[in-house]
Amino acid sequence: MENKAINVGVLAGKILVEAGSEMWRVEDTTKRIVDHASNNKTEAFTSLTGLLVNLKDTPYTRFMQVEKRGINMNNINSVNDLSRQYAQDKLTLDELEEKLLHLQHKKPQYPLWLQTIGAGFEGAFFMFTFTQTYNWEDFPLAFFAGALGYLVTYYVGSRVKIRFMSEFLGALTVGLCAVIGVRLHLGINVQNIIIGAIMPPLPGVPIINSMRDIFEGNLLSGIERLMESLIILSAIAFGVGLVLRYM
Amino acid sequence: MTLYHFLIQATFSYLGTFTFGLFINLPQKALNSSSLIGMAGWLLYWFIFKLGYGSILGNFMAALLVGILGLFCSIKKKMPTTMFSSGLVPLVPGASSYQALSAFINSETTTAISKTIHVAMVAGAIALGYVTAQMIADLIYKRKNV
Structure with a gap:
């Protein structure tokens, strides 16, 4: 027993x-x-x-x-x-x-296509609130970049064993989508599109949980989680930065 | 600050939190209320920021509101409080982080460092606000399993 x-x-x-x-x-x-x-x-x-x-x-x-x-x-x-x-x-x-x-062994309750659409819309909606701009022309491109970035993050994360690579490639995809889309005149402002579309891979919930762990005295797991989130943030910054610097 | 802007901010922060809930697998019972919490937090931040009190106070008060509303919802719906922490998502300092990153890339190191410190302070304010809500709840109730 x-x-x-x-x-x-x-x-x-x-x-x-x-x-x-x-x-x-x-x-x-x-x-x-x-x-x-x-x-x-x-x-x-x-x-x-x-x-x-x-x-x-x-x-x-x-x-x-x-x-x-x-x-x-x-x-x-x-x-x-x-x-x-x-x-x-x-x-x-x-x-x-x-x-x-x-x-x-249960599958997630929402199918992958719904998650992808959710990620795309999240990017597009938060582009408006974060940047305090009201450019409806950027909406489709932010949706597309956010959805594609999430898909890349998801697939690389489920196939590749190396950690942090999925977030890096996802951020790279978001940056490339934004820059190429604006060059093809599908959007106007690269900066706003990237700020919105990068939202899905950001580790928001882990950072909040790490803070709560630390404040509640679970120092070990708090620091582990904080470190993991900071490395993910750096990977994302590196992916976006690479695009901004060389494109 | 017109009615049009207000409506856009309100609906888009609601929908943004809702769609965020879709890919963190939020239970269907919690989707609507966590999105409403996200909207309330973002609007409070937006008002405080527009009134000129700065983003640190705005983020702190908004995170405090999100934490308190999340506790109410978790007691009412008998669900863990974590379910409603997605209401903090609209407060993520995305624009300042981008400015810090682009300053680093353009080798404007002074701007970059001050922007990075600003982002860190905002993140600290959000965490402190959220934890303060937990603390108030602990003082009032003995924590069981919420």
Whole structure:
């Protein structure tokens, strides 16, 4: 029983880290699941690259490695719901494990084409608010650059093992689209288009989560996440800068 | 600042946050409310900025508003607060970062460094505002699982 509970708890924590949750939620959820099953005091060590859970005064310890990280808000919400249902005895441990395993292999709820269109529109809409300009002529090009940049980031990220390359190539695509589009007279202002269309690959949610981790005392994961976001930012700046300098 | 500009800012910050929610896989229940929060935060920032109080205060107050509204929504809808942190997306200092980058490329190092420090201060103001909202909530309620 305890052995099983600790497995399920670590699995829930792993799904949360993979979905980009804050660290206190990972610790909290893991502890809640294992405590409920065992009545023992649980100790948990969580970081972005692995989780370690231990039951006091027993030989049970589990470690689980986390290899890929992204943002998937729906999974955070589902794991949160499931762990609460389990703590209120609405689910048994076996049902919880089954649902968590199902969740781990579930596809994102929005299909890729919808995500791409979303990324394109995000770029186009934020171009208006960020730059405080009202050039409707730039709207189609900002949409196209944002969508293509997101697609490139997504495909390179899912095929290539080297980190930070996807963001660099995505930013390069956005820059090239903007500059070439303006040269072909499809838009007017390169600067505004790039400011808008670069929004989708920016690591906004990880930076906020890293700040919250640091302020809540999870120094290790906060600094890990901040460093990761800063390197992604540098990769994006390098991609855009290359286009601006040599085109 | 005309009505036309106001309407454009309001609808576009709403739609921008909404479309951002699509590719971070936000649950459908949270999409509308997080976009409304994003719009409220951006409009507050925009007013404070237009009134001439500068962007640091504007970003701080807007992030505070986003944090407080996010807490209300998370209690009402029984969802984690992270779901509503996408309301901070309109506040990202995109234009200043671009100016810093282009100053670096044109080797105007002094401008570039001052712009970079401005971006860092804005980011700090947003983070501090958001965390202050959490702190107020912790003082009022004992944090359970929101």
